[in-house]
Amino acid sequence: MSLFLVNRYLGEDEDNCASKESRAQALLVKLQQKAKEKQQQSLRQEETEEQTDRKKRKADKDSRQKHKKRKGEIDPNKDQPVEEDKNKKSGKKKQKRKKELDGREDMGEGEEEEKEDAEAGNDTREKTSAPAEFTVLGGFDLKSVQKVHRVLPQWLAQPDAIHSDIKNHLVPVLDVPGLCVHLVKKLQNNQIQHLFPVQAEVIPVILEGAQQGLLIGQGGYKPPDICVSAPTGSGKTLAFVLPVIQVLMERVVCEVRALAVLPTKELAQQVWKVFSSYAEGTTLKVVMLAGHKSFSAEQESVSEHRGGVRRSLADIIVATPGRLVDHINKSSGLCLEHLRFLIIDEADRMIDSMHQSWLSQVVKAVYRTGSETEPTSVFRRTEPKHITAASLSPPAMPLQKLLFSATLTQNPEKLQQLGLHQPRLFSSAHSRPATTADTPTAPPHKQDRFDFPQGLTEYYVHCTLSKKPLLVLHFLLRMKLSPMLCFTNSREAAHRLFLLLQLFGGVQVAEFSSRLSPAERKKTLKEFEQGKIQMLVSTDAAARGIDIHGVKCVLNYDAPQYIRTYIHRIGRTARAGKAGLAFTFLLGVQEKHFLQMVMEAGSPGIHKQIIKAESLKGMEERYQQTLRELQEVIREEKAQ
Numbered sequence: 001m002s003l004f005l006v007n008r009y010l011g012e013d014e015d016n017c018a019s020k021e022s023r024a025q026a027l028l029v030k031l032q033q034k035a036k037e038k039q040q041q042s043l044r045q046e047e048t049e050e051q052t053d054r055k056k057r058k059a060d061k062d063s064r065q066k067h068k069k070r071k072g073e074i075d076p077n078k079d080q081p082v083e084e085d086k087n088k089k090s091g092k093k094k095q096k097r098k099k100e101l102d103g104r105e106d107m108g109e110g111e112e113e114e115k116e117d118a119e120a121g122n123d124t125r126e127k128t129s130a131p132a133e134f135t136v137l138g139g140f141d142l143k144s145v146q147k148v149h150r151v152l153p154q155w156l157a158q159p160d161a162i163h164s165d166i167k168n169h170l171v172p173v174l175d176v177p178g179l180c181v182h183l184v185k186k187l188q189n190n191q192i193q194h195l196f197p198v199q200a201e202v203i204p205v206i207l208e209g210a211q212q213g214l215l216i217g218q219g220g221y222k223p224p225d226i227c228v229s230a231p232t233g234s235g236k237t238l239a240f241v242l243p244v245i246q247v248l249m250e251r252v253v254c255e256v257r258a259l260a261v262l263p264t265k266e267l268a269q270q271v272w273k274v275f276s277s278y279a280e281g282t283t284l285k286v287v288m289l290a291g292h293k294s295f296s297a298e299q300e301s302v303s304e305h306r307g308g309v310r311r312s313l314a315d316i317i318v319a320t321p322g323r324l325v326d327h328i329n330k331s332s333g334l335c336l337e338h339l340r341f342l343i344i345d346e347a348d349r350m351i352d353s354m355h356q357s358w359l360s361q362v363v364k365a366v367y368r369t370g371s372e373t374e375p376t377s378v379f380r381r382t383e384p385k386h387i388t389a390a391s392l393s394p395p396a397m398p399l400q401k402l403l404f405s406a407t408l409t410q411n412p413e414k415l416q417q418l419g420l421h422q423p424r425l426f427s428s429a430h431s432r433p434a435t436t437a438d439t440p441t442a443p444p445h446k447q448d449r450f451d452f453p454q455g456l457t458e459y460y461v462h463c464t465l466s467k468k469p470l471l472v473l474h475f476l477l478r479m480k481l482s483p484m485l486c487f488t489n490s491r492e493a494a495h496r497l498f499l500l501l502q503l504f505g506g507v508q509v510a511e512f513s514s515r516l517s518p519a520e521r522k523k524t525l526k527e528f529e530q531g532k533i534q535m536l537v538s539t540d541a542a543a544r545g546i547d548i549h550g551v552k553c554v555l556n557y558d559a560p561q562y563i564r565t566y567i568h569r570i571g572r573t574a575r576a577g578k579a580g581l582a583f584t585f586l587l588g589v590q591e592k593h594f595l596q597m598v599m600e601a602g603s604p605g606i607h608k609q610i611i612k613a614e615s616l617k618g619m620e621e622r623y624q625q626t627l628r629e630l631q632e633v634i635r636e637e638k639a640q
């Protein structure tokens with residue numbers, strides 16, 4: 001029935017539908033021939049059966065007549081009409097069946113008519129469908145399916161636009177509606193006189209959602225969940241730190257009311273520092289659960305038990321997902337039943353790594369009924385279902401999710417895992433095609449598009465594998481592109497490059513990967529930021545979110561495979577509206593795909609940087625010597 005005709009989004013592959021069509025056609029013809037043969041066979045069978053019946057009846061009749069003649073009682077017509085009718089009927093039935101099949105035979109002509117009927121819901125064929133044994137199951141009548149493009153939900157397709165041009169859209173701190181004096185002072189003490197576009201847009205909305213206090217949102221409704229997609233280095237951290245601190249700073253009883261979840265220890269540490277800095281001067285307590293301290297030390301920092309009563313020692317928790325789940329499951333002292341803000345930074349990465357199902361564990365802990373030791377709190381909440389009059393009373397403190405990322409996915413299937421409530425998207429204008437159910441669909445992008453930092457200039461260098469280390473030395477020693485953050489695609493490649501550059505001499509380099517302990521990584525980042533290290537050779541552990549002041553240049557020593565990795569790597573420079581350079585070494589085979597990927601993602605343009613062979617000449621000999629020494633060092637390391 002056309003009522004349930006669903007055009008499905010069949011993805012981008014258009015090229016093989018022609019073969020699909022021919023295959024379906026061939027199958028259709030084959031099935032029709034089979035049905036026809038079957039029908040003719042059953043017709044022949046029926047005819048033979050009728051002939052035998054007729055002969056049988058005739059013989060019976062003759063014998064009866066002979067018998068009755070002997071008795072004189074026969075009416076030769078009485079039985080005849082019935083039998084004739086019967087014959088006639090079966091003949092008619094036969095004709096009808098043949099006609100239907102024939103009708104089916106020239107279904108190609110009548111198909112459109114049939115299809116229109118079916119679509120108009122006047123399909124009579126089903127009522128007079130051919131005998132079951134002749135119905136071709138599946139009815140391979142080819143329908144031309146209308147090509148549909150993915151249409152985004154309204155909130156995704158038409159976001160609140162954020163200017164990506166930071167410099168020309170600064171907003172004086174004093175002009176931001178609702179920002180309290182304490183925070184204005186803190187910003188000014190940190191030499192921040194203006195807010196960036198993402199901060200000026202998002203902060204007032206979050207403050208608005210808590211204007212009626214913590215218990216209910218505006219107008220008694222739950223505040224909308226907020227999703228923010230803005231370039232790297234555009235100030236997303238303060239966009240959630242400031243409003244959360246302002247909303248919570250008037251609290252009376254200390255309870256965990258804000259939880260920020262980040263993918264790595266370094267990022268958690270970085271955000272914890274910002275929260276702690278702006279919470280100074282308030283009674284708010286910020287606690288980090290990211291494995292920087294022992295598990296028991298973290299438990300003691302979250303709550304204490306006095307006289308059998310649990311008392312929270314944290315208002316704001318900054319955590320990594322794994323450590324958070326451990327505390328939810330093993331620390332009775334961690335109570336999330338008062339949680340008001342759930343902040344998910346680097347949200348696309350956090351969605352991808354939902355394998356720990358950390359979010360469902362958080363939601364379960366938030367809506368947990370009063371635990372044994374805890375009398376059921378007046379604020380006890382049940383997980384929100386559909387909005388009804390009943391569900392709005394009694395007013396329950398809303399849990400508002402705040403998502404932030406420079407590469408937030410547009411994929412509704414992925415976002416729906418987060419269970420967002422009437423979400424509102426803030427996005428740099430450039431990155432969203434306006435496609436909704438009622439606007440013409442923009443040509444589907446093969447991938448999401450993003451905003452690149454305004455001050456960033458991108459280059460690529462065509463090179464060979466053996467020349468890469470020499471090019472790095474040229475960048476450092478001749479082009480003076482330091483401090484430089486150099487990314488490799490593996491821990492081993494980072495270590496080898498670090499050793500080679502160290503052996504070559506004349507350059508201060510350090511490596512940053514999981515080969516180092518968290519303490520060593522922390523020390524290395526600090527020295528790099530202090531300018532004691534010219535180049536940090538890193539894996540993608542330092543790609544996301546890490547905010548290192550003054551990185552002049554990012555080098556993709558190994559070209560990243562995925563666009564999100566590229567964007568987060570090059571986003572370590574050109575932050576806060578400053579200028580920055582990004583170089584990517586490309587082998588011949590990588591060039592076409594990589595450049596296409598970057599352009600499709602919305603890059604303003606990537607330029608070819610030519611390095612003349614003679615610029616590397618002077619280092620050739622020393623370089624060959626270094627390679628020999630490197631082999632020795634690696635052999636010794638392996639032996640250890």
Ligand SMILES: Nc1ncnc2c1ncn2[C@@H]1O[C@H](COP(=O)(O)OP(=O)(O)OP(=O)(O)O)[C@@H](O)[C@H]1O
Binds near residue numbers: 196199544
């Ligand atoms: N209003 C402002 N004025 C000046 N500097 C600011 C302002 N807001 C943030 N910054 C600085 O800009 C830098 C980048 O901020 P932040 O780390 O929040 O960016 P981000 O958008 O989170 O980046 P990423 O996407 O890489 O995580 C930080 O050093 C921060 O101190």
